[in-house]
Amino acid sequence: METKWYEDGLKMIEEMTTNAEQIQDELLRGILRRNAGTEYLRRFLHGQADKQLFKKNVPIVSYEDLKPYIDRIANGETTDILLAEPITGFFMSSGTSGGQPKLTPVTADVTKKNGLFRNLFESPVMKQFGDINEAGKRMEFMFARPEIETPSGLKATSVTTSIYKGSGFRAMLPKLYTSTVETIFCPETQQSLYCQLLFGLIQRDEVVMIGSTFASTLLRAIKFLENHWQEMCSDIKTGQISHRITDSGCRNAASSILKPNPVLADLIENICNCKSWEGMITKLWPKAKYVSCVCTGVMKQYTAELEFYCAGLPLVSALYASSEAHCGVNLEPLCKPSDASYTFLPNMAYYEFLPVRNDGDKSIETNSNNEDPEPVDLVNVKPGHCYELLVTTSTGFYRYKVGDVLMVTGFHNKAPQFQFVERQNVILSVDQEKTSEADLFKAVTEAKAVLDPIGLILSEYTSYVDTSSAPGHYVLYWELKEKEGKPDPKTMVECCFRMEESLHYTYKIYRKNNIIASLEIRVVKQGSFEALMDYYVSKGASFSQYKRPSCIKSKEALKILDSRVTGKFFSPKSPL
Template identity: 55%
Template sequence: MEPTISIESGWKILEDMTINAYQTQQHVLVEILTQNLHTEYLSQFLNGHFDKEHFKTKVPVVDYEDIKPYIQRIANEEPSNIILAETVTALTRSSGTSAGQPKLMPLTDSELDRRTYGRCLISSVINKFVDGLDQGKRMQLLFVRPEIKAPSGLPTRSILTSYLISKNFEKHESSLHTSPIATILCSDSKQSMYCQMLSALLQRNEVVCVGSVFGSTLVQAIRFFEDHWKELCSNIRRGQLSAWISDTGCINSLSMILNKPNPELADLIEDICNAKSWEGIIKKLWPGTKCIDAIVTGSMAQYIPMLEFYCGGLPLVSKYYSSSEGLLGINLKPLSKPCDTCYTLVPSMAYFEFLPVHETNEEERSKKEVIEVVDLVNVKLGQCYELVVTTFIGLYRYKVGDILKVTGYHNNAPQFQFVRRKDAFLSIDSEKTAEDELAEGMLQAKLFVGQFQLQLVDYTSAVDISLIPGHYILFWELKMEGSSKSPELSPSIIEECCYIVEQSLNFVYRASRMGNSIGPLEIRVVKHGTFDALMDFSVSKGSSGSQYKTPRCIKLEEALKILNSRVVGRYFSQQLPGYKTLKWKLNKSM
C-alpha cells in the first residue's frame, strides 16, 4: 500500500480503473474466489471451480441472515476459514440505525489496508477540486466506542473505531487534524466533543476544512457548541481546561495547546457567538474553511438546509460511499450540489452485481419471474438497482440493502445516486412507504413550517397498529430559528403539516386513507434533546457516535419508549389526502 497518493497519481489510478472497469472487475472476482475457494461456505457451491459461470449459476444471492450463522461461529471460536481464507483480526459492528439491528462483519488486516488506500484515493480527489486543502488542518469530528470481546476473544467494534485506533490512521491522517489523537480516542463522547471543539478553536486560523462522517454529527456538534461556547471561551481566556474534563489523554494533549491565557481570542469568539444570528457561523469561527466535509446524501439530506444556514455558502461535500461491507464508491465530482451527488463504485474494492428494482410490487414480481442479476458494466442509465457485493472479507453475492440509481458514467464505470435503504419503509395495509418518499414529504413540511420561523431539528417515524385502523406516526423535534428552546406551537400549523406529508405520499397510501383502512397521520412533537437521547441509547448499545444516523423508521420497542416518554404534543391530519396538486394554506396564523 502506498503511504501517500499525490493528486496526479491518485487521479491516474482512478482513470485507469474506470476505463478498464470490466477487466478490473473480472480480476477482482478471480482473486476473491481463488483465495477463498476451499472455505466451507464456497466449497459447497463451487466444488473446486472458480470461473465466473460457476459463480453466477451456483452461488446464491443472500442477505445478512444467511451469512450470520457463519459469522457467529467465528465469534464463538471457530476458525476464520469457514468463510474466508485470511485470518479475521476483529469483528466490526454496524450502527444498526439503518436496518434496526447491528450487523457483525469480519475484519482482516488487508481489509483495513484496503480501506486506508481508498481513503488516500478519496483525499487525492478532493484535493484536486479544492485548492489549498492540503495547506492546513481539518476540524474533523471523529469518535470511538469501547470495544467488547466476542467469546473467541476477537474484539468487536465499529469499523471507524478499528481504523482510528490503527497504525494506519496514526501514520496517514492524525497529523492532518486539529483534534489531538487522544481526544479522538477518548471513549467519553461528551469530553471528546468538548476537547475536539476547544482544539479547533485554538487552531482556528489553520482550519481549512470542517466536517464529520455524517451531516447529522456536525449538526449535533453545532447544538453542543450552542450549549458550551461560553465555557469554551472561559477556558481560552484563562488558559485552563474545565475541571470536569477527567480523561488523562484529553488533559495531557490539551495542555500542549491550551498553555496560556488568550483573552483576545476569547473576546473574538464571544463577539461572533453573541451576534443576533448564527447564520454563517462556521465560516466566521474558522475563516479559512474551504468546504464542509460530511455525507449529506440519503437520510442525511434533511440536514442540508441547516448546514447551509450555518456554513456561510461553503460547499457541502459528500466524498465517498461506504458501508459496513466496505468502502465502495468515491464522489468524483465533489463540488456538485448535494442533490446531484453521485458515486463511482471503485472496481477494485469489490465485485459488484445489481438486482433491478421495479415500481411494481417486488414480492409479487419475484413469484412470477426470476430477476436477472447484472454486472457493473451492464447496468442501464436511469434504472434503480439493489446493490450486491462479493468482497475480500467473506461476503459472496451479498445484498447490501441499498437502492442505487444509475445517473451517468465516468469512462466505462457507471455512477450511482443513493436512493434509499431497501428495508427502511412504513407499511400498515397494502401500501409501502419508502424512506426517500417520506423524506420528500418531510421536505415539503419543513418548507411550510419555516415560514413561521420554526426549524425541524430531527425526525423519525413509526407505525401504530394498536388502534384500528393503524396509522403512521412522525416524531418531530422543533425549535424556533435562532434559539435552542422548544417553541410554542399552534395546533393548526402542525395539523397542516400532517396533511402536507400525507398528500405527498404514494397513491396506494392515499387510497387506503380515503378508504379508511389507514388512519390519519400523527405528528408527535418531542421536547428539546430527545434525538440526542435517542443517539445516546444507540451508542450505549454499541453504536459509534461518528457512525450514528438517526433511523428514519423506528421498530425497536426500547427506542419507541424513549421517544414517547418525551412527547409534548400530539397532532393529527384533519383532512383526507386527495389526488390534486398540493396547496399550502399559508394564511393560517400562529
C-alpha cells in the same frame, strides 16, 4: 510532493474506470480461486472458480444467511468455513440504520484496500482546493468506539476506530488535525466532544476544513457548541480546562495546548453572543474552505440546517462506503449534496445489481417464467434505472445484499455513477400498504415546505406505526429549529395533510376506506433527538457512525421521544 500524490490518485481512478469490466472479472476470478474450497462455497461451486457457475449456483443472501458462519468463526472455529485468508479481526457496524450491529471479517487485503480507498477519495476532493494539507488543519470530529473481544480472541471494532488505531494515522494526526489522540479515544463522548471543539477554537486560524463522518454528528457538535461556548471561552481566557473534564487523557492533552488568551476568548465571545447563529461556522473558522460529511441518503434531512450554519461553504459528500465494502467516490465534490453521485471503483469488490421496480416502472423485464429479474454486472447497468447493490468480497460475503437501492446517473469512462435512493426495506405498514424510506422522505420534504415561509427548519424526524388503537396510523416525530417564527396549530395540521397527499396511492386508498387512521405529527422539544442518539450510543452504537433511524422499533427509544412531546397534530381529512 502532495500535489503529485493527488495527481497519481486521479490517474489511478482514470485507469480503473476505463478498464472496469476487466478489473471486475479478474477480481471475481481471484476471490473464487482462493475461496472455492471453503465449506460455504464448496456446496455451490464444487471447487471450481467459474463465473457462470457462480452466478447460477451461489444464492443471493442477507446478513442473516451468513451470520451462522460468522458466529462460528467468532466463537473460535477456523476461518476456512467461509473464507480462505486468515482474519485479523472484525468490523462492527453501528446497528442504527438496519437493526442489530453486524460483524464483518477483516483481512490484510481489506486493510490494504481500505487504505487505498481513503487515498483515492481524497484525490478528487483535495484537487478542488489546492494543497490543503500544507495550508492548515482539519477540525474533524472523531470518536473511537470500544473494542469487543469475541470468544475466539479476535477483536471487533468500527471501521473508523480501526483507522484511528493505525500508526500512520497517529503519526500524521498532530500535523493535519486539531484533535488529539486522547480526545478521540476518550470513553466519555461529551468530554471528547467538548475538548475537540475547544481545541478547534484555539486553532481557529489554522482550520481549513471542518467535518465528521456523517452530517448528524457534525450538527450535534454545532448544537453542543451553542450550549457550551461561554464555558469554552472561560477556559481559553484563563488557560484552565473546565472541571467538567475529568478524563485524565483529555486533561493532559488540554494542558499542552491551552494557554491563557483573553484576546481570543473575547473575540470568540463576541462572535457567539448573537441572536442568530446563521453562518456561525464561517465566522468562527474564517479560513475553512469546505465542510466534509456524508449528506446523502438518510443524511439528506440535515442539509438545510447545515447550510444555515455554513453560509455558502461547500458541503462535500466525498464517498459511498459500508462496513462490508468501500465502493465509490464523488468526482464532483463541489456539487450540491442533492446532486452527489458516486463513481464505483472496480477494484474494491465484485458488484452485481439487482433491478428494482419502482411504482409504475415498466422498464424492468422478467424472464420467461415471470420470475424476479437477474442481477446485472457493473458495466451493464442502465442510466435512470434503480438497483439493489450486491457485493462479493474476499472476506466471505458472496452475492451479499448490502440493503441499499441506488440509481444510475451516468458513467465515468466505463464505470457507472450512482445516487443513493433508499434502504431496501419497508419501514412503515399498518395493513397491506408498504411505505419505504424514500416514500417517507418525499412526503416529509413536501410537508416541510410549509415551514419555509414562517422561518422554521425541520432539523430531525423519525417515525413509527401506532397500533395501540384501531385502525392504526403513522406517527412522525418532528424537532423544529426556530429561525424566525414559531409553529402554530394551523401550520402543523397543514403539514400533516401535505404528508398524506404526498404518500403513495395505496396509502391514500387505505386512508379513504378508514383502514388507516389520520397521520399524526408529534412536535418534540429541541434536544430530543440528541437524547435519542445518546440512548443508542449507550447501547453500543458508534457516536461517529450513528444514523438516526427512519423508523423507531425500540420501546425505550419511543419513551424518550414521547416524554418530550410539546404538541400533537393530525391530518384533518383524507387526501383523496
